Amino acid sequence: MQQRRVGRTGLTVSSLGLGTMTWGRDTDEHDAGEQLEAFLxxxxxxxxTAASYGDGESERVIGHLLDGSVDREDMVLVSKAGVRTRRTPDGAGVVDASRGSLLDTLDATLGRLGTDHLDLWLVQTPDLATPLAETLDALDHAVRTGRTRYVGLSNYPAWTTAQAATLLSDGGPGLAAVEVEYSLLQRGVERELLPAAEALGAGVLAWSPLGRGVLTGKYRATVPASSRAASPHLRGFVEPYLNDRSHGVVEAVTTAANGLGRTPLEVALAWVRDAPGVSCAVAGARSAGQLHGVLAAADLELPDPIRAVLDEVTAPELGYPERF
Structure with missing residues (x-):
């Protein structure tokens, strides 16, 4: 698997990353261990991972695996903070990127993972109630105290990302990476975020490169009973892409895959992985079998004509001020 630098940092990561959102909930520790072994x-x-995934269960599973046969030095550990869970029956998430909350969450993350540092720590989502300078102060403190090597933002707009990069570069650790949703079904980051990241020297980690699973083609005819769209806690995550526009994109991807003798999953994943500016495409799997399908895309390089067609049929609308 290809290894790439994250932006202009010295951090090297694999071009495909392993997402663990379902670990500890839909994926038990045995299946997670099989996935991690195959991935490595x-x-x-x-x-x-993230502190909010399964209210910490994802991190706890990773920690158990690290305490077993997996060598910490073989992994680049990425986690996120800024969304905590209310202690209420509904377990609703609360956005909180205040200094205290972030650093408390980081300490809990390190405890669950059983390690003294992360390789990359990200703020998971914007917190409009907390001054950005306070959030960034927590990132700077985490690097200075050795609890993480690099820091970044996830799901932030371009203007805030640029502001954060400026503040973090003034005697601080700098902005190493941004993690954003990016797929053939979600190309909105191309308007401003990707150009900003390139100019700032920040690497891009693309989450949900398979369009929340829709680009695999599994939903072309129906909703499988075992799929995320049929899951009570993940149905709302998938449903936004179960529409006519997405159906047309899936058909285009399927046609391309048939012509190449590959799967729609491999074509969709290769498109994101090799998009300009992307350091790593992060894909999750419920089982080791599903992960093998993801890893099969590692050797696929899309021919230029096919990439051009997929670019055309999925291009985001651009207008003022992106185009003047």
């Missing part, structure tokens, strides 16, 4: 054997190293 294929040359992968970036493992992406």
């Amino acid at each position: 054997e294929a040359g992968g190293n970036l493992v992406d």
Whole structure:
């Protein structure tokens, strides 16, 4: 698997990353262990999690695996903070990127993972109630105290990302990476965020490169009973892409895949992985079998004509002020 630098940093990651959103909830520790072993054997190293995934269960599973047969030095550990869970029956998430909350969450993350540092720590989502300078102060403090090597933002707009990069570069650790949703079904980041990241020297981690699973083609005819769209806690995550526009994109991807003798999953993943500015495409799988399908895309390079067609049929609308 190809290894890439994250932006203009010295951090090197695999071009495909392993997402763990379902670990500890839909994916038990045994299946997670099989996935991690297969991923590392294929040359992968970036493992992406968050304190909010399963209210910490994802991190706890990773920690158990690290306490077993997995060598910490073989992994680039990425985690996120800024969304905490209310202690209420509904377990609703609360956005909180205040200094205290972030640093408390980081300490809890390190405890669950059983490690003294992260390789990359990200603020998961913007917090409009907390001054950006306070959030960034927590990132700077985390690097200075050795609890993480690099820091970045996830799901932030371009203007805030640029402001954060400026503040973090003034005697601080700098902005190493941004993590954003990016797929053939979601190309909005191309308007401003990707150009900003390139100019700022920040690497891009693309989450949900398979359009929340829709680009695999599994929903072309129906909603499988075992799929995320049929899951009570993930149905709302998938439903925005179960529409006529997405159906047309899936058909285009399927046609391209048939012509190449590959799967729609491989074509969709290769498109994101090799998009300009992307350091790593982070894909999750519920089982080791599904992960093998993801890893099969590692050797696929899309021919230029096919990439051009997919670019055309999925291009985001651009207008003022992106185009003047």
